[in-house]
Amino acid sequence: MKANIVIIGAGISGCSIAYHLAKKGMKNIVVLDKAYLTSGATGRCGAGIRQQWGTEANCVLAKKSIEFFETAKEELGYEDDIEFKQEGYLILASDKAEHDRFSKNVELQNRLGIPSKLLSVEEALKIVPYLNPNAFVSATFCQTDGHLNPFKMTEAFYLAAKRIGVQFFFFEEVKEIVVDNKIIQKVITDQREIETSIIVNAAGGFAKEIGEMVGVDIPVFSENHEILVTEPIEKMQGPMLMSFTQNFYCQQVPHGSFLMGRSTKNQVHGHDISSSWSFLDEMAKTICHVAPKIGELRVIRQWGGSYNMSPDKQPIITEANDLKGFFIACGFSGHGFMFSPMTGEIISNMILKKKNEINPDLFRMDRFSEKELSAIEQSVV
């Protein structure tokens, strides 16, 4: 078969890109996934959306994405509930150094129109009363941050894209990409060959491997980040709680369960996404210290998922320099879900040669070799 564009990966990024392209008039788009919808990192993520970042690029991506989410249900004509709530992220500072860094972050965020603010311990306790007041020195809060259901949000993009003609093939794995004289010829899967001249690599944890198929070296790696969920209970917590130095995030989703995760120090790079007892131990110790009341909840399940990490923990959203028609959206470093509307917007404009409102140079792949990495995102769990 033939396609104008082949998108590899039916996670949130691939589905958003497909939707944005089709909406702008592109025909004959094919999306391939080696398993089911949201089977990769999207369906394993912490379901948070936030704008409280430490770099301008991440702040702008997040802010514009949240503006999309606010009207996504209507824009995409989705009948089900995307479980969008804007009850904020409460980010705890552990010491003076982190407090000072957060002060600068809030200045940057406010300058970009993000309504975050610094809070004292007392003010934070008004929002989440059961916090251990000795576990932090100050906090930042942004009301318009919040939660979104990854399965439902992805389905909303998927159904909208399908309705306007995008074809999806699930349980179909890309095995080879044929390039002749620096021109993309076709994608070969385990089930068919698709002639195309444009490919979008939205393969998440496997983006590097897709790059290798066409000889494009993408400077990313994948690592396992673990997460757990508790039994659902009546609502007791509005915002996502988070600390970078204490290494955790924790929110109560609208369904009632608490989702919480942390990163593993010195995690090996690779595709292992198994669950460990040590994560469970460390997560329990951390959350029982910060918010002792949550300790009364029962853990019912744990799992892992890939963060696709870039050198400065900000995404790569670009066309490859040395292979025309090979577009890349990866390296989201754990935040591809919340940036997905902008990912779709930026890539679709690049492919259709339309001007992007946001400077796409911020997401180029050669930014790493050009200069010392001056803007590394620190606000990552």
Add this chain to the structure above:
Amino acid sequence: MRDDLIIICRCEDVTLADVKRCLKAGYTNFEDLKRQLRVGMGPCQGQTCSALIQREIANFTKKKMKDVPIQKTRPLIIGVKLNAIKDGATDES
């Protein structure tokens, strides 16, 4: 009995009608149904609904039950309080 009165997943209050609607929408493997309907995500982790849903998938896709995979089994096998895990991690005596 009406499909919307038959409970398939007690933890998440999912009916046979919900399952059939999703199957018709094209979600014909357990992992998809789990993500759309939350079946198998509740406190019992699918111990009640797995076989029931497996049979519905088998009927719908005209496969044998043994050829229909169920959801990935994940820890824990029973709910445990975070406090108990913390206590175990800090002092096992």
